[in-house]
Amino acid sequence: MRPETPAEIPAVDDVTDEQVRDLPPAAEPTATITPYRDGPLIVRGDFRLVDDEGNEIDPGRKTVALCRCGKSGIKPFCDGTHKRSGFSSGSAPSRPRPSAQIFRRAEGSAG
Numbered sequence: 001m002r003p004e005t006p007a008e009i010p011a012v013d014d015v016t017d018e019q020v021r022d023l024p025p026a027a028e029p030t031a032t033i034t035p036y037r038d039g040p041l042i043v044r045g046d047f048r049l050v051d052d053e054g055n056e057i058d059p060g061r062k063t064v065a066l067c068r069c070g071k072s073g074i075k076p077f078c079d080g081t082h083k084r085s086g087f088s089s090g091s092a093p094s095r096p097r098p099s100a101q102i103f104r105r106a107e108g109s110a111g
């Protein structure tokens with residue numbers, strides 16, 4: 001597996017669904033989802049996008065930016081509105097989710 005290089009990742013102010021369209025798919029055969037600081041979720045690789053009824057949403061390409069600020073006019077895709085709306089969020093969680101902690105505890109006790 002090849003790690004992403006900074007040159008392949010656009011700067012946070014440049015991230016919209018339109019601007020990631022020409023990025024090459026991730027090197028690994030599965031999807032990679034990157035939460036951008038103060039921005040969208042970048043999905044790269046092999047993935048299926050479906051609505052909450054299981055209907056296919058054609059992403060049109062192998063790299064998309066999904067809105068996580070809730071303000072996009074083209075949900076589920078990012079249109080860059082997160083910049084104007086002042087959306088703020090880290091890239092990684094500052095602490096593990098409670099369910100992840102429970103899972104880790106269960107895994108630790110099983111071994």
Ligand code: FES
Nearest residue numbers: 067068069078082
């Ligand atoms: S994350 Fe970009 S418009 Fe919502």
